[in-house]
Amino acid sequence: xxxxxxxxxxxxxxxxxxxxxxxxxxxxxxxxxxxxxxxxxxxxxxxxxxxxxxxxxxxxxxxxxxxxxxxxxxxxxxxxxxxxxxxxxxxxxxxxxxxxxxxxxxxxxxxxxxxxxxxxxxxxxxxxxxxxxxxxxxxxxxxxxxxxxxxxxxxxxxxxxxxxxxxxxxxxxxxxxxxxxxxxxxxxxxxxxxxxxxxxxxxxxxxxxxxxx
Numbered sequence: 001x002x003x004x005x006x007x008x009x010x011x012x013x014x015x016x017x018x019x020x021x022x023x024x025x026x027x028x029x030x031x032x033x034x035x036x037x038x039x040x041x042x043x044x045x046x047x048x049x050x051x052x053x054x055x056x057x058x059x060x061x062x063x064x065x066x067x068x069x070x071x072x073x074x075x076x077x078x079x080x081x082x083x084x085x086x087x088x089x090x091x092x093x094x095x096x097x098x099x100x101x102x103x104x105x106x107x108x109x110x111x112x113x114x115x116x117x118x119x120x121x122x123x124x125x126x127x128x129x130x131x132x133x134x135x136x137x138x139x140x141x142x143x144x145x146x147x148x149x150x151x152x153x154x155x156x157x158x159x160x161x162x163x164x165x166x167x168x169x170x171x172x173x174x175x176x177x178x179x180x181x182x183x184x185x186x187x188x189x190x191x192x193x194x195x196x197x198x199x200x201x202x203x204x205x206x207x208x209x210x211x212x213x
Contacts, residue, residue, distance in 0.1 A: 077155040078108070078211070080201040082190035085143030086182050088112075093146055096176055096189065100150060103162045109149035109211040115141045123204055132185070139185055147205045151213055156198055159191040 083096050097107065115123070120137040127133045152158055164175025168187055171178035181187040192198035202211075 076151060076153060076213075077195060077198070078149050078151050078202060079155040079159050079192045079195075079198040080190075080205070081105075081148045081150050081159060083146040083148070084186065084188055084190065085139065085145060086186035087180060087188050088144045088146060090180075092180060096180065097148075099176055100159070100162055103158060105150040105152045105155060105159055105162070106213075107148050108151045108213050109206050110146065111148075111205070111210075112144055112146050114144050117141045123201075135185060149202055149206060149211050156192055156195055160193070163189050163191050 081100065083093055087093060087096055101107070117137060120140040121128075124133065124136055124140070127136065150159055162176060164171030164177035164181075166177075166187060167184045168177040168181035169184075171181070176189050177187050192201050
């Protein structure tokens with residue numbers, strides 16, 4: 001799936017306020033909040049000391065406080081990340097993941113493996129007509145890689161910002177490719193370029209049971 005898209009709904013507290021049991025729909029029909037029947041985990045609605053309004057974290061997992069008495073359910077995406085052979089060869093996997101996590105991306109699935117030539121060709125089949133295809137497949141099957149699913153709000157865009165431009169010479173300072181890449185081919189990391197492709201790429205490596213949010 002492209003991402004756990006959750007429709008945003010806002011609940012505003014009236015001037016008089018709501019008692020805990022009076023907050024409309026917050027403790028009852030959870031499927032209404034998403035418009036897709038996707039359940040949101042309900043949690044304790046106990047109000048903080050001195051207040052009759054429950055805090056966002058006490059009502060739903062994943063929402064943020066927009067203002068007094070307002071709650072917003074945020075959309076979470078998943079994207080595929082591959083730490084390439086030039087990074088695993090230099091034992092820099094931890095350095096790369098530290099940067100991803102510092103940026104707010106959560107690793108919710110991960111495995112270290114070595115792609116066969118055939119597997120690399122299958123994964124990069126979309127580039128088969130491109131002149132770099134053969135060399136790319138050779139490089140990606142030259143050593144171990146770490147494939148992982150990252151989760152965050154706008155995960156696809158966020159991951160690509162942290163990675164930097166494909167050509168490390170053009171990557172922004174502080175990005176993974178600017179700091180660690182050896183060349184435009186050995187450029188350290190792969191990241192999905194859209195939600196649609198993220199769903200396809202994640203399914204290439206992981207079953208749903210292996211992804212633990």
